[in-house]
Amino acid sequence: MNDSVLTPERILAAAEDVLRRYGPGKATVVDVAQALGVSHGSVYRHFASKAALREAVLRGWLARSMAPLQAIANSRTPPPARLRQWFTTLRQAKRDNVLGDPELFATYSALAAEAGDAIAEHKERMQQQIASILAAGMASGDFRELDPPAAARALFDATARFHYPGLSHLWNQPGEDVAFTRLLDLLLAGLAPAPTPPRRRK
Structure with missing residues (x-):
């Protein structure tokens, strides 16, 4: 995914899917970024921390x-x-x-x-x-x-x-x-x- 079309809504949808697949104990921001096809830095531009995303x-x-x-x-x-x-x-x-x-x-x-x-x-x-x-x-x-x-x-x-x-x-x-x-x-x-x-x- 191109960073220019990355939105908070897309990130949240991906994060929900990742949390469901891996569970809250194992899911990471890197997992979310990989699911979106972007770098984890791109996710952090929308959510300041893992806690904020969760x-x-x-x-x-x-x-x-x-x-x-x-x-x-x-x-x-x-x-x-x-x-x-x-x-x-x-x-x-x-x-x-x-x-x-x-x-x-x-x-x-x-x-x-x-x-x-x-x-x-x-x-x-x-x-x-x-x-x-x-x-x-x-x-x-x-x-x-x-x-x-x-x-x-x-x-x-x-x-x-x-x-x-x-x-x-x-x-x-x-x-x-x-x-x-x-x-x-x-x-x-x-x-x-x-x-x-x-x-x-x-």
Whole structure:
């Protein structure tokens, strides 16, 4: 490849392929450069270090995983159904990643361990999406008055059993789908506004 047509996007695509083939422990910038047919110096002109390149790969992967969730958060679906769909989509995406392609997920987990800031920002963005759904539900009267950011953190933590990769060994147990549905039912019931007490007859 001619250096003049080398772009960050091409480098990142090649880096993802190299990481998948060799794993994060063995993949090098030289491997990426060879896959592109350029010198490793050409890669360094776009990414200052191996760590910067690996973090950029991780951020790209996180951004792609966020897109479906952002689309749900931005939708016009009634907030209770939107919140249920958001958590259901998050859970399924995690299951697909962890259980469907464990080797690739292990690669990204290794990258994540090196880039704590990227992961913290990713979690913050997800919680912001939840908060936006909660705020929409308050405005529509579907949810009671609450502090959306604080409630979003609580909901994210309460559902971690079903989307935190560290607990993936539990995900294939019998009754998982039922347990997840029951938890969402309970959480949504807790978000609903209190019923108006009936008026007393004179």
